[in-house]
Amino acid sequence: MTDSSSTSYQSRHKPSSTFSSRGDYLEHELQIMAPRRWRPNLPFRDYRFEFEDLVPAMAATIGKIVMVAAVVGAFAGPLGLSQEFVIENARFEMLIAAILFVVLISGFLNPNANLAGTHGPLIPLIPLIVASGGHPMALGILIGVFGFILGITKGGSLLARLTSNGVCGGLLLYLGFIGITAQITKLYSWAESFDMAYIAFVVILCTILMYAWLEHIKMRWLAIPLGACLAAVIAFALGAPFEFTTSPSIPNLSPAYWWGEDTGWQLGLPDLQSFIAVAPFAVLAVAMWSPDFLGHRVFQQLSYPKKTDKVLMNIDDTMLSASTRQIVGSTLGGGNLASSWGTYIVPAAIARRPIPGGAILTGLLCIVAALWGYPMDLAVWPPVLSVALIVGVFLPLLEAGMQMTREGKTTQSAGIVIFSSALVNPVFGWSLTVLLDNLGLIGCKERGKELGHAGRWIIPGITFAVLCAVMAAIGMFPGIPPLLASFAHP
Template identity: 70%
Template sequence: MSQVEDSVAGNGVLSDLGGKSYQELHKPSSEFASRDEYLSHELQIMQPKRWRPNLPFKDYRFEFEDTIPAMAGTIGKIVMVGAMAAAFAAPLGLGEAFVLENVRYEMIIAGIIVLLLSGFLLPTSNLAGTHGPLIPLIPIVVAAGGHPLAFGVLIGVFGIILALFKGGSLMARLTSNGVAGGLLLYLGFVGTIGQVKNMIAWAEGIGLPHIAFVIIIATIVMYALLEHWQKRWLAVPIGCTLAGLLAFALGAPFEFKTAPGLPPMNPMYWWGENTGWTLGLPDLKAFIVVFPFAVLAVAMWSPDCLGHQVFQKISYPPRSERTYMNIDDTMVGCSVRQIAGSVMGGANFTSSWGTYIVPAAIAKRPIPAGAVLTAVFCIIAAIWGYPMDLAIWQPVLSTALIVAVFVPLLEAGMEMTRKGKTTQSAAIVVFASALVNPVFGWSLTMLLDNLGLIGDKQRSRDLGLSGRVIIPLVGFIILCLSMGLVGMFPGVPALLPQFRV
């Protein structure tokens, strides 16, 4: 990665390009024997520039394949921000109108920031999405007196500090294939099972339990056929369309409810005493309460980013390393987006955008073009309103998440654990993650793996003292302390009294 980082930080041109620009090296798709060869060539000739303008058609092009991750990312964004806003609204006594308006507000904020950063200034920064693992912790934060503005600002500050010290890429380098593969397997399996259960519960709730079975079977057959035809990147639009049409044809109720419009755009409305959140501005206590959660949230970024980068590594052709998502740049993008969004009044807490980057990697597309389309789709959905209703309809939602994120996670995990001494580490990650959470599983197994107790012993010897012992041990202790403070260990009371049940 050092060669790639140096080239991106410098003039963006590697020796294998002969000093020519992207425009000079670009060829029309008609000159290639297959679409796959054309897309691979596009990745190999791109020269992303950090903190300098990257312009459409000059530094990258738009392709039909970019619409697929953009669509998947928009659907995932609506769903995840809705879940995040609802998790805050319930304990604060805020109604459905608050959730809807804040989601629309966040979609516009996300669109503008994604356009500026991932589409223009930081083309190797993955889009800043939503931090799903934080959702179950939000009621605890609210009950203890935490404030969403304090929470968001601290996450952004800690994220910038970690990125400046290149902590994210360091942790990625210290994570073996076995540890990373096991983490992907766990996340993919748990996510797939969860969405299947959600689909079944939805079908039973409307009195048509057979619909879930029909949709899931159809999705499996569709995915297998697309895999056979090497068109798996089409799984999101075809899967969502198929699921929606089948559900409606079999009698599932659906109607559009969200009319076109704009949410309140004034941050003072959202942070007023009697409007928006009805919380006013945070005090010092609010920052103290959310401190351990903010540390934990940023600590979760490294395994998240690592898992997403893996898809590019296994999908992109050789000599396309310049276009890999840069983990530290992604953390900068997430931090900037978090601070800006929280100050403006949004309910989102961010992390690397999985529902975008996974299908983008499968489709062999770089980040910036799809980022621009995602930004446009998010803003259109927020203002138009009706697409938001369709995206959160359970059959469409579950199908999108299964085929765009969770099944590809399983595939990538199995791919990473095929070779070398990886199965022990992978199994321990799954075991430890099931005990507490994926952050605990990742940090514990990375420590054991780097110490040479499991996995590849030669790799452990090559890491040196800091990589083998000091960094993994310090990281594990910090994470365990953060989790212990807020009571995340099963059966162990929280160290801080205000978090004890």
């Protein structure tokens, strides 16, 4: 963007008092913004802070604490590391994300790049990665390198363009439904662990009523903070156990400590064999980015008004940001696996706010939580965690998927992507359905004719074949043993 397009934000900005409603003011702000790509964007010159920015910032902070602790914990378990290690490394990772990337990149240098969050879908594979001889630093560096290549070649946006509304809508429906059911199951398991299962029922029922009420008064953007507070108050009032255990402190900031032979991860630095062992998992991790990033951008498009293309998340820039954050974080000693920050971008889209203002507030809240310590205990408390994820991420994804599959022949593609995702995983379902959809076997037959040979079958076919080879190698097809294990043990 040129400087004139940037200063035009100042000249076109109007006080909220000049608008008939708060919603009109927020939509106007989205329409007049002109973010500058990889150039300084300054508060009040290029964007403003609003009260609504606190909502995605709070949701993102809660989500960050939960997800980073989950990833580090998944590594720590098989490696025999303590819960204290998990908490300290998670706090270290939050400082890395907040200071170096959330504020610097998404807040100032490129407001079209979504915040670099955590790669949740990869968590179930981490025990297998460790068992295969995987090293957290080697995995993180390879994910960063592969992701940077995909971003710099604009491969992410290309795959997004080849994904129809039906495929994307079905993917959102699947992810939303699976996420909601998983959180409800976890909440019941937590309540049953101390013989008070009715607490889970009451919390979920009150959450449903709260969400319906917010929909009615058109203030759904308050769902995360209000839902988290409601869940905490109800659970505590009904006698659920809770106590603060994480005290204020500064985590160890030395990479030498984290990658020492007898300190931190107690693994030392990775060797060549470590990189070879994690290569298939790194390819799969980056392949998972495209449908994830696409879903976040589509949710923005559905939530924002018209004439707001300039403030939409750029898929390729987000990949570059997440890749850089991954390489730096892993090198410094962190255990996080990066991806697009869903618990930030979804609430931000609902609140009709652009990326930068909330990004800076997110960074500040993450720093406070990491240093203070006590908020980490509250954020990972099951009723707060589950309700925040349900109303802030999974339920909005479910609604967006329904909206995308209302018209035309999109339901055919949506049904197939849900079916095939349930068979293996969302990466398999997405890549297979994109191929079938673009070939014209399902969905809109006319759409495939406009894509050319490359878009119809060459790129989708190669993508599907490569992903299937990787998934077969590491044993992700049900009932089929890992091919790597077969080669290793003939």
